Amino acid sequence: MAQRHDTTEIRITAGAVTDVMRTLHDDPDFRFRLLADICGVDTGTTMQVVYHVWSDATPDWLRVIVVDLPRNDPRLPSITFLWKGAEWGEREAYDMFGIIFEGNRDLRRIYMPPDYVSFPLRKDFLLPDDASRSPGMGIRHMEQAASPVGAPVRKARTD
């Protein structure tokens, strides 16, 4: 727990998500009825999911960080059973990081096209890699289209 600048922070593991969030929501002393934000974080070594909730019992925010999600298979239970509005927040976390929320009925990509393969906000996402896999790789730009083949062109990394 850390209290700084009007936010209290707690860290939990993936297994505790359902119970902790349900307690925070339903318990009459807590009454954390408002979900302010749900997002994913890539710390470089692990993944995290961060919830911010608010209760009318206190003017402070509560930050719930689900820590230590493995990078190669980040999974945790979804909280759409408590807040239906978290569905799109979880879709975004899946789209940007690849975090799978079990129990979300609609876990598909929301910003990127459905056949996109990378997860953009990960720290190991390299745009040139991704661009090199796209069908547009190697396309000569219009200003070079009239020059002979063999003239220097812009090229994408493929190695």
Add this chain to the structure above:
Amino acid sequence: MSALSRPWNRLTLAGKIVLPLLALFAVLTLALLVGVALGPIPYVVDLAYDTVAANLGIVRFVGAVTAILLLTIPTAFIIIYLEMKVIALMNLRLGPNRVGPWGTLQSAFHGFKVLGKEDFTPTGADVPVFTLAPAVVYLASVMAFLVLPFAPGLVGADMNIGLLYFFAVGSLGVVGLMMAGWSSFNKYSLLGGLRAAAQIVSYEIPLTLSIVGVVLLTGTLSLNGIVLEQSGSFLDWFIFRQPLGFLIFFIAAAAEGSRTPFDLTEADSEIVAGFATEYSGMRFGFFFFAEYVNVFLLSALTVVLFLGGWNAPFDLGGILAQIGLSVDPSLAPGQLGIGLLLGIAIVPPVVILALALPIWAFRSDVAFWKALVIGFLLFNVLAMGALMLWATASFEQVEGLIWFFAKTYVFVVVFVWMRGTLPRVRVDQLMGFAWKWLLPAALVNIFITAAAIVVVKQIQG
């Protein structure tokens, strides 16, 4: 060796049009002169005169139809301009004010623009139906002009089932809309076409029922006859005897013409352009024109049925005669003698100078020749005004025409006003309104009118 140096290769586009026309004109003049000199032309002219005299009815009809077709285009242009300008002023903005004085040429240029757009047929569309739909919609509106009485004696065809013909032909527009919606191979168009068909068909019924009262009062379906019944005084107009009918008719007419608040067929915040989504260029122009011609048509019908058509609310000719402005048309020009010649030679320059000199004197940025031009234009305006006054006082056709158009344009402006002010009604609310409120109201109107007629007849013995 380039051929760019020949004079006819250096013509601009305007030159390429004008030069062949000039050549054609020269050839035709020559042919005319030769023809008149050698004799065949007078013979042909006599033959034509005899044919026309023998078939006057058909010639008159053809002339009327041509006049109507030619009338619809400037009418549409004027109404489009009115709409743009009036709605702009209601929106607290200026509207078109660059093209022509006060933006009056704007709609003509819209017409040219629409002609210049790419005309394509979408893939998968049913081409013959797609192509014919705008024509059907346009014709449905235009054909109804045939029975409108513009002035005493100025009716296209004075049928004794004129009103029935009017509504029959107007309903053809629904067929056109359905054709457009279905053949476009587009879900939006389909939705739009179905909505349009449903709306127009449901509002046809209150529309026709609301005027049954008028028909009961006059006993004739002929529009000319209905207008003649309302001659006499201002209080003879049917709006005073059929106020409910007028109201129902006006509302149903707004729905017929797809005008706001009933314009969900072209609701561009919902289904883009409705049935006309896939149309571009002149085809779309046809739909557009048809709508504005329809607005004019419905306003004209309101005026004819309820506001006395070409009857004047007050006797303008009489007032003009009282203040001494009407000139006796039987005055022979020869009686004026030399005075006529002097008048024609002296009056125009004197009036032009009289109008130009104050402008030149009081505005320092106007050169003298510009002031003369302005004076000339003002003189033209005055002369036309005087001519119009004389024509109004002496020919009842002119007077009737002026009143007809004035009243019709009042209603056109009311339609435009409604468009600028009101939001749109939803489709189920629209249909509910037609079937649950307008239709019973129209039936009640008929019942009351019929009862009143019987009662009045009994009272009068």
Add this chain to the structure above:
Amino acid sequence: MTTAPKTQVRSLDDPLLMVDTPATIYDAVPPYPPQTEREAEFYALRGGEMLINLGPQHPSTHGVLRVVLKIDGERVVDLDPVLGYLHRGVEKICENSDWHMVVSHCDPLEYIASMFSELVPVMAAEKLLDVKVPRRADYIRVLACELNRISSHALFIGWLALDLGGLTPILYGFIERDEIVEMLAALTGQKLLFNYMRIGGVNGDLNHEFLSRLGDWMSHAAARIEDSQTLINENEIFVKRTRGLGVIDRETALRMCLSGPPLRATGIPYDVRRAHPYSVYPELEFEIPTREEGDSYARYLLHLDEIKQSIHIIDQVLHKMPDGPIAAKLPRLLRPRPGRAFAAIESPRGQYAVYAMSDGSDQPFRLRIHDPSYFNLQTVGLLTPGHLVADTMAIMASLDPIMGGVDK
């Protein structure tokens, strides 16, 4: 120079790039099998149902939003918004930029009310840097934000009426917006994306032209707004189309993570300015308008009430404005302490929040932007089924989404 490139260069006429595009790509159904339960349920059509695409190019989807409607005749059975047409990767861009540059990147997120979208990351950075913002800067921030709130609400009212077919109210809304935007242009130099907030304060002080324009505007603002609303407030057609439309009750509103005017229209008096006060709002007197019905008409009236409250706030701010510096002095290269900060404000659309993580370097480690339009838009899928196609627009317009924020 004729060095042969290592990669094979394809020209634009390469046959490999010629993809056969059948007409079915214009269908609303995606060309791959459904990936989730909801997708399967949505794209399974029963008899008589039709899938129709609303957008992405559409006159009234408030930006580039594609909504797939499943309709049965005129009635909407279900709807599926498809986002991403305006996705610009702002969060990733911010991770690669300086803390100061974040302001320009976050500007266009809520482009109608960009003071708010600039203010939040700045507030998060100030929390991480423990910067004390001078009082005058705080007051100027509140002034600018409330002006922007009024102009955004004026535009909302116009859009709602425009989506329902009235051509005139949007131009009345633009009169207000025009004056306010000219005012803010005198203050910041920009009319739409102001780039005004700085970490530690604001960019420029109030100048004479701004104050004179503000004075002129304030003298007739409230009366003119009241006046221009008489056109649609009691209009039978407008009321019939919005009353009872898209009713949300309190429990659903909280479960759907709604915020802002749609939440307050259901009766829950949650306003970040009072629930979690920031800046100088604790010193200002204003009420939180709420309405009970939760339908589109209530949301519309609530926006009008909020405009009045904002004018009241601006009045107080002008009276209480202290003297002093307008920005704290900060180094050009900022290295905040490693840590996390969450800052939230009340934007015209709802609760706009930023969760900033810093690792001690001069670039943000993670800048998560929580935009209210994104979460509010989910409610459209809940409210529209059962209504007509025409009501989709009314409901969407009444929730006031801005696609810049939805798509980030």
